[in-house]
Amino acid sequence: MDVRHADRIADALEELVFTGQFNDGDRLDEIRLAKQFGVSRTPIREALQRLVASGIAEQLPRRGVFVRQPGPVELMEMFETMAEIEAVCGRLAARRISDEALAELEQANDLCRAAMASQDTDAYYRENERFHHTIYAQSGNSYLAGQALRLHRRLKPFRRLQLRLRGRLAQSMGEHEEIVAALRSGDDSRAATALRDHVGIQGEKFRHLMTELRTAAQ
Amino acid sequence: MDVRHADRIADALEELVFTGQFNDGDRLDEIRLAKQFGVSRTPIREALQRLVASGIAEQLPRRGVFVRQPGPVELMEMFETMAEIEAVCGRLAARRISDEALAELEQANDLCRAAMASQDTDAYYRENERFHHTIYAQSGNSYLAGQALRLHRRLKPFRRLQLRLRGRLAQSMGEHEEIVAALRSGDDSRAATALRDHVGIQGEKFRHLMTELRTAAQ
DNA sequence: GTCAATATTTTTGTATACAATAAAGTGATT
DNA sequence: AATCACTTTATTGTATACAAAAATATTGAC
Numbered sequence: 001m002d003v004r005h006a007d008r009i010a011d012a013l014e015e016l017v018f019t020g021q022f023n024d025g026d027r028l029d030e031i032r033l034a035k036q037f038g039v040s041r042t043p044i045r046e047a048l049q050r051l052v053a054s055g056i057a058e059q060l061p062r063r064g065v066f067v068r069q070p071g072p073v074e075l076m077e078m079f080e081t082m083a084e085i086e087a088v089c090g091r092l093a094a095r096r097i098s099d100e101a102l103a104e105l106e107q108a109n110d111l112c113r114a115a116m117a118s119q120d121t122d123a124y125y126r127e128n129e130r131f132h133h134t135i136y137a138q139s140g141n142s143y144l145a146g147q148a149l150r151l152h153r154r155l156k157p158f159r160r161l162q163l164r165l166r167g168r169l170a171q172s173m174g175e176h177e178e179i180v181a182a183l184r185s186g187d188d189s190r191a192a193t194a195l196r197d198h199v200g201i202q203g204e205k206f207r208h209l210m211t212e213l214r215t216a217a218q
Numbered sequence: 219m220d221v222r223h224a225d226r227i228a229d230a231l232e233e234l235v236f237t238g239q240f241n242d243g244d245r246l247d248e249i250r251l252a253k254q255f256g257v258s259r260t261p262i263r264e265a266l267q268r269l270v271a272s273g274i275a276e277q278l279p280r281r282g283v284f285v286r287q288p289g290p291v292e293l294m295e296m297f298e299t300m301a302e303i304e305a306v307c308g309r310l311a312a313r314r315i316s317d318e319a320l321a322e323l324e325q326a327n328d329l330c331r332a333a334m335a336s337q338d339t340d341a342y343y344r345e346n347e348r349f350h351h352t353i354y355a356q357s358g359n360s361y362l363a364g365q366a367l368r369l370h371r372r373l374k375p376f377r378r379l380q381l382r383l384r385g386r387l388a389q390s391m392g393e394h395e396e397i398v399a400a401l402r403s404g405d406d407s408r409a410a411t412a413l414r415d416h417v418g419i420q421g422e423k424f425r426h427l428m429t430e431l432r433t434a435a436q
Numbered sequence: 437g438t439c440a441a442t443a444t445t446t447t448t449g450t451a452t453a454c455a456a457t458a459a460a461g462t463g464a465t466t
Numbered sequence: 467a468a469t470c471a472c473t474t475t476a477t478t479g480t481a482t483a484c485a486a487a488a489a490t491a492t493t494g495a496c
Contacts, residue, residue, distance in 0.1 A: 003279070004279055004280075004478095004479070004480095005479080005480075006479080006480090007279075029447090030447080030448075031446090031447075039480075039481085040480060040481045040482070041448095041480095041481085041482090042479080042480050042481065042482090043479080043480065043481095045264075045448095045449090046263075046264075046267060046479090049264060049267045049268070049271070050267070050271060053267070053268060053271030053272070054271070061221070061222055061225075061448090061449090062447085062448055062449075062486085062487055062488065063447090063448080063488075064447075064448075074360075074361060077359045077360060077361035077362065078361050080310075080359055080361075080362070081359060081361050081362040081365065084306040084309075084310075084362070085303075085306075087306075088302040088303075088305075088306065091302075092298075092302075141295045141298055141299060142292075142295060143292060143295035143296050143298075143299050144295065144298070144299040144302070147299065147365075222448095222449070222450095223449080223450075224449080224450090247477090248477080248478080249476090249477080257450075257451085258450060258451045258452070259450095259451085259452090259478095260449080260450050260451065260452090261449080261450065261451095263478095263479090264449095279478090279479090280456085280457055280458065280477085280478055280479075281458075281477090281478080282477075282478075437496105438495100438496085439494100439495090439496085440493100440494090440495085440496100441492100441493085441494085441495100442491100442492080442493075442494095443490100443491080443492070443493085444489100444490080444491065444492080445488105445489080445490065445491080446487100446488080446489070446490080447486100447487085447488075447489085448485100448486085448487075448488085449484105449485085449486080449487090450483100450484085450485080450486095451482100451483080451484075451485095452481100452482080452483070452484090453480100453481080453482070453483085454479105454480085454481075454482090455478100455479085455480075455481090456477100456478085456479080456480095457476105457477085457478075457479090458475105458476085458477075458478085459474100459475080459476070459477085460473100460474080460475070460476085461472100461473080461474070461475080462471100462472080462473070462474085463470105463471090463472085463473095464469105464470090464471085464472095465468100465469085465470085465471100466467105466468085466469085466470100
């Protein structure tokens with residue numbers, strides 16, 4: 001457990017931002033954070049650099065670092081990008097996926113279904129993540145998979161809100177099955193479409209995300 | 219011109235890595251760099267953090283920061299990802315592009331052609347970039363456009379090698395015209411395919427990139 | 437009381453000092 | 467000669483000190 005303070009603090013700050021402990025535009029005060037974490041400014045500044053690099057915060061030279069929560073527009077753009085990237089992963093995976101991975105997708109779906117039945121939200125999220133991560137990996141392009149993973153993580157706190165919608169879980173499960181079927185058949189454009197529609201936010205999903213965002217902001 | 223040392227140094231180091239002044243695995247010695255740039259270790263360390271964040275270098279805790287040049291496999295993956303992301307930009311742009319932007323694409327193509335005729339390599343690169351950046355922007359998704367731009371920049375040094383291939387420029391111009399035609403017709407899948415094929419590396423292009431890489435490594 | 441000019445405080449950015457860990461060197465033992 | 471323990475050196479990570487810029491407070495004129 002001998003990890004650099006800077007890394008530990010960066011993770012902690014990320015978590016704080018993601019869980020809504022900071023509002024958009026809040027200044028991340030070095031001295032205050034240093035006292036809070038019981039370290040000097042140096043590791044705090046390194047951690048802040050990491051937040052800036054990952055787009056969670058913004059740096060104004062000689063002014064400070066400010067948290068930057070995505071607004072509705074940017075959030076929509078990020079979800080659209082995620083949908084398109086997952087579609088690409090699916091397109092490539094349809095031609096490259098292994099039988100083992102197909103089995104893993106189905107297993108993840110089974111466990112998702114079980115989690116849904118037993119109201120085990122955590123398990124559902126875990127298996128849902130495994131499902132998507134497997135598709136990223138099966139794109140056969142680890143750079144692309146890394147990018148997908150990165151954005152997936154960035155959107156995590158917002159996806160959480162989204163899935164509370166009544167009946168959404170059952171619909172999501174059906175979409176997962178269509179995705180697996182498309183991948184199994186090797187139909188790349190079908191897989192791309194299925195994933196794009198699954199991840200994308202339109203119609204009811206969009207309306208719901210907006211209301212959730214409004215309430216979360218207060 | 220009152221810019222932070224750390225930012226200036228990060229840009230300089232990026233440039234040094236991109237222009238091949240460092241080999242894969244080279245350690246970026248803080249003390250040496252500090253003397254070289256005439257500053258203390260502090261801004262050097264901030265700059266190194268930025269390189270690590272952007273994937274140009276890797277950090278091993280309590281060991282140092284090492285430059286990480288992509289090998290042939292990762293490079294192919296990055297080019298494939300670039301091709302797919304450009305395809306996505308094209309797919310979205312086909313439905314969203316403005317008449318002004320279409321005119322700008324054609325102007326960029328005209329200037330590309332002129333640059334080709336007068337052997338003005340710099341002008342060619344400049345207009346080629348404008349062509350692609352315009353398509354990113356016309357995706358109507360500024361987050362996606364930002365990601366595309368980021369990867370485009372990362373691949374810049376390698377694209378330079380690639381385009382030296384005799385006759386490649388003329389072929390590239392033809393592909394540009396097909397892309398514009400697809401965008402003008404609003405045919406999203408045609409635009410996606412045209413861009414994917416244009417950016418992707420297959421057949422002769424692949425073989426050529428590999429030999430260029432081999433010679434560049436020495 | 438308001439506004440501008442100036443002084444004070446705060447905060448960032450950089451330099452330096454120090455502590456902890458890893459790497460390199462040294463010598464004894466087999 | 468090779469290997470292991472131990473010492474020395476070098477390098478990273480963190481703390482602190484200082485300089486410069488920005489933010490804030492204070493003073494004085496009107």
